[in-house]
Every structure is written in C-alpha cells, then in structure tokens.
Amino acid sequence: MPAGGRPTVRSRRLGTALRQYRLAAKLDQPHAAEVIASSQARVSRLESGHVTARVIEVRLLLDAYGVKDAEVCTKLEELAKHSKNRGWWLEHAAHLRPDYVDHIALEDDATYIREWQPALVPGLLQTPAYAEAITRGSPNYIEPDRVTQLLKVREGRQAKIEEGGATYSAILWESVLAQPLVSADVHQGQLAAILETGKRKNVTVQVLPFSAGVLGAVTSAFSTFSFDSEPVVEAVTLENLRGASVLEAPEDLAAYANMYDQLRSSALAPDASAKLIRDILRRLKEDAS
Template identity: 35%
Template sequence: MLLRRRREEVGLTLEEVARHLECHKATISRLELGRSGLRARDLRQLLELYGVTDEERVESYVEMSRQGRKSGWWERHASGLRPAYTDFIALEAEAVGMRSYQPLLIPGLLQTPAYARCIIAAHPAVVSEEELERRVEVRLGRQALLAGGGSLTFRAVIGEAALRSGVGGESVMRAQVEHLLEVADRPNVDVQVLPLGVGEHPGGSGPFVIFTFPLPEESHVVCEEGLLTSVYLDSVDEVRAYASAFDALCAAALSPRVSCDMLAELVLGLK
C-alpha cells in the first residue's frame, strides 16, 4: 500500500504510471496490492516518478520489495521479451481462469514444441536462433499452469482453419492435433472447434484472451492480441462485452465432445 500512497500523494493515475513503465494499469494495481513481484529497476523508476530520490529511502523500498516478492519463473528471460508479453505472462500466472479465442492458430498454452518453434520462427521480431530458442522455452514454460489438473481453468475456442493449416507439415500438425486431444481430456481444459462454415459470429475482430482473477469483477482483464503489440482492456463494460462474445462463440462452436471427435478424425486423416 506504500506505493499507492506515494502515487496518490503526487497526484498520478494508474494510467499515467502504466504509460511511464510501458505496462498495463492492472499491473500497477496488483503491484500496489502486493500481488505481483516488482523488479528493482522498475521500482526505482516508480520511486523516481513519485519524487522519492533519497538513496537511503529508495534502498529501504527495494529491500521491502525483495523480501516480499515471489519471483516469476520467466524473469530470467525478461530482458529479451517485450514488456507487453511479460505483462501477459504475469497475468496468466496469477489468473484462476482463462478464456481464449484463436481463429487461426493453436493457443500458446496448448502448442507442442515443434508447432511453437514453427510459429515463433515465422514471427518478424525473431532475428536469431538464440532468441527463437528462448521464446520457445518461455512458451513451453507457461504450459506448466495446465499440468496435472492445475488450478488454472482454460477454455479455448479454436477456429477450424487453425487445425487445417500446414504449419510445419503433416507430421507437426498430426502431433499437434494429437496433443490437443490429450490436453482436452484434462479436467481443467475445454477445447471447442469453431467450424469453417459457421457463418457470422462475434469473433471477427481477431484473437483475444479473458483473464479471470480471484478478486472482484473489476480486476478481470481482456487482451486483444496483435502481431507486434497487444491491447489490454479492463473496464467492467469491456470485459463483459468480450465475455458475452466468448459465450456466443462457444454456442456457435462444436461442443467439447463433438470437437474431440473432429480432432480424432483429423488425426486419422493426417496419417
């Protein structure tokens, strides 16, 4: 709460502070509530913004943060990741539920290593083999959230086009579809396929993810995923609109059981 008090004393809003750190305002809110770890570098930036310049006071804040924080596993990669992506991973790690709509790709939490490597290698921001391997490692590390019927509930609506793409060739896609069948059998995962011929639906704006937290509705966040950046939305009306759109997508998609039947047929067709 000390950080919130300092922010309010200098008259700054969450949005203004988030712009300064190039992150989402929900991240700043969780930092103030002690629900997210804060790197010393970012804390020093915040304190400078809040007018705290005395080095002894700064060090006392840093020490309190060091004692109270729980480091995220992804932080060793943070220097090579976009701030928006580290925000996404932090949100994912804290969420109790995620609803993902992906019309053209398999969601990151459900990707095989081979599929993930192909998708990441095609990204224009990946410029070296070292960076490719780091990003693949991060993506696979995120998947621990779903292992062993973990605490995260994940619901995915995947466009049929994603399943029929030629990513990596037939062997990669066969292994990927088989993996979808495996994870769809977990109690905390639901997979639904949105058929190509479904007609008009509310997912035309592109992929999005809804993060749900064990807090009031005001804390939930929507991420609209883009090629080089992402947009985060967290007003109650925005989250409700996307939740309604996701419900409509689920209604238009095949049921989880029928979706699994379709995935099984696709596996046979790829052999």
C-alpha cells in the same frame, strides 16, 4: 516503483480497483491523500499503477471507501504484497517484449483463462515442435538464441495448466485444425497433443466449425482472465501486428466476455470437438500414406 519504471499488470490492476472504489465512494484524490497522510500526486501514481501501494495504504483506503467485503480486501492486499515479486519469466525478460511479459503475468495470476484463436494453436496448447515452427516462420527474423528462450518461456507458461493452477478453456476455429501452417508431421503431432491435453479436468477445448458462418472470420484472437473463484472477466489481451494490448475498462471487459459466450455457444461441444479433431487427424494421416 514497479520494475523498469513502468506499470506492471499487477500494480495497474490494484490501482484501477482503488480508483473504482474511490469513485464509488464519491471521494476525490485530495481526500484519499489525507487518509494515507501523503500527497495527491502519490494517490494519482498509485491509481495509475506507476507506484505500488503498501498493504497499510490499501487497508486505510478501502476502509475510507467503505469497502467491507473481506474477500475483496484480501485480494487487493495480496496484490500489494506480491506486485513487486519477480515472476519466473523475468529471467528471460531480455528476450521478451513488455506486452508479452504483461500477458504472462496475467496468466500466472489467473484462476480462469479463456482463449479464442482463429489462426494458430494457442500457446498454452502448442507442442515444442509446433511452437518452434511458427516462431522460426515469423516474417520478422528472430535470432536462434532468442528462439530457444521463447520456447523455454512457452514451456514455462504451459506448466500453469499442467499443474492444474488454472481452469483453461480454448475455442479454435476449424481452419486452425484443418489447414496446416506447418509440416504434416508437426501438425499431426500438434492435433494429437490437443486431444491429450483436452482430457485434463481443468481444460476444455472446443472447435468453432466452418458451418458457424462468419463469426470466426470477423473476430480476432483474444484471451480473457479471471482472478477469483468465479470466472468474471477482469482483463483481456488482444493480439495485433505490434504484439498484444491489455484491456481493463469495464465496457471492454463486458464486450469480450459477451463475445466469448457467443463463440462458445456457436462452437461444438467438447466431445463433438474432440471427434472432429480425431476425424481431421485421421484424414491427414490417410492423405500422407
């Protein structure tokens, strides 16, 4: 059973895929239960992610469903092998919301991460000073010890990008850069860090300018994740007042993939975005002098 008795994003991804292939093969759960010599209840729990499938079960089910693609089979078998693995972030689990743990697990598995952020600098781009300022400035009181743990987790998340473990693309609304929410020196340091990180081969930073119109104002923050060699969106997280929600339904994935494409096509190109950030940083320094 997944840790804590609740589905993990890995067990849920595996279960969702098994269910989709079963439905495509036009087989019911009792048939799947016969294939793995188990009960319909177990198949149901496998497909919901409440129980993690064993590798042999994955192989038997995929064979029964007529799935022959070796890459697909290997991917799902790997999910079964590693769905119970303890992630580096679990040592901080006592200080993290379950939805945040899900988000980090998606980041850790992803080969492509894409983010849209209209209000704050994305966590994967934040400097320690910026992260601390917005964490301490939260309307919900956060105990000092927990702030320290959250900053360590933020640093751990960024290691994935620094080590080239994923291709990362971020689109920021111009207001994130032009309207500081933290002190001047922290904000200037943050802009300089974005410019530096944007030079990495696996990182693309774009700015959606005010001139793009209402698009930035009507689209809340979200992240999309892909887990294969191609950037096909396989999971989405949405930020909200209570935390974050994970979307996995095909129609939701298609909608947010399309929205990201709209934002990207309306945003400035990476070079033009870097120039805008440099211009904003220069003006801020001039105003401060």
